[in-house]
Amino acid sequence: MLSIVPRHYFLGFIPLAAGAELITVFGVVNKASGIYGLLSIFTGHPITAAQLVLNIISLILLPVFLYALHSVRRQQALPVVAFSYVYFLDMLANLAFTIYFSVTWFRVFDATATAEAGKGTASSLDTASERGLSITIIVLALLFKVYFCFVLFGYARMLVRKAGLRSDNGEGKYMKQLQFIMLAIAPSFWRRGGRRAGKGRMVNTLEEGIEMY
Structure with missing residues (x-):
């Protein structure tokens, strides 16, 4: 499994350093979105306990991702290694939340589709195609997340070897x-x-x- 970790390039043509920085920037933006999630509490928008926990985790990790972005740009080996592990744990947490939200959404979707089918407003073919598209998008998003994790570990390994750390x-x-x-x-x-x-x-x-x- 470790052999599939990128050694030099991100997506096959982008230097690994640039790819790691890009991934970290995406992570910062993603964690910053937790601010808007918590603001929904004050606007009266309904929010579940799971969404609240996810937004709180995002805000807690936001400073970590900001510091990691600084470390990635300055090619600091040990902080980047630590961030790679944090990103891996965050990926596992996101996987758990994604599965939970997906199961919840599909239950609501099935209930709505059944009600519409009873009224004759939706066909089983449309329902199946929408479900298939949703599953495809979710799986692709998770695969990209796993690949991003590999890229960060690949970049961390490159810095570790460059610095001669053991x-x-x-x-x-x-x-x-x-x-x-x-x-x-x-x-x-x-x-x-x-x-x-x-x-x-x-x-x-x-x-x-x-x-x-």
């Missing part, structure tokens, strides 16, 4: 611990050369031990 060479008490935690997950993904590099270092260590002996 799980064991962090600086500062807390930053060292944070770096260890983030880069210790799937270490072969972050290393240059992946598993081969890890095997190479193991062989070199054994050879050095034999020579010392």
Whole structure:
């Protein structure tokens, strides 16, 4: 699965750095929309508990995305790695909310379609086509979200390798611990050369031990 993470380009022709910045900008705009969602409370517009929670999460993450945009532009490896994990968790949360909202919407849609069919105002073919189009749009949106996550991890990996970061060479008490935690997950993904590099270092260590002996 890690092999499908982009190495150099976003969408096949846009530099990975530009793609990561573009994705982060989209994320900032998306999180800022939570402001308008909360304003609907004061305008008397009906809002569900799930929508309220989603808007609150968006506002909480807005400063994180703004700081991440600054880090992406300045090519700061460790903050970008942290943001990649945050984006991944946010993607999982969005997936859960999307499934919930989709199921709710389809229930309302089916009830409305059934009522219209009883009145003879809608055909089953129209209902099926609308449902199919909705499902297609939802699936495509989720696939793009997953791809965006891969792009961010690809860009973070590029910065990590460029800076020569490893799980064991962090600086500062807390930053060292944070770096260890983030880069210790799937270490072969972050290393240059992946598993081969890890095997190479193991062989070199054994050879050095034999020579010392």
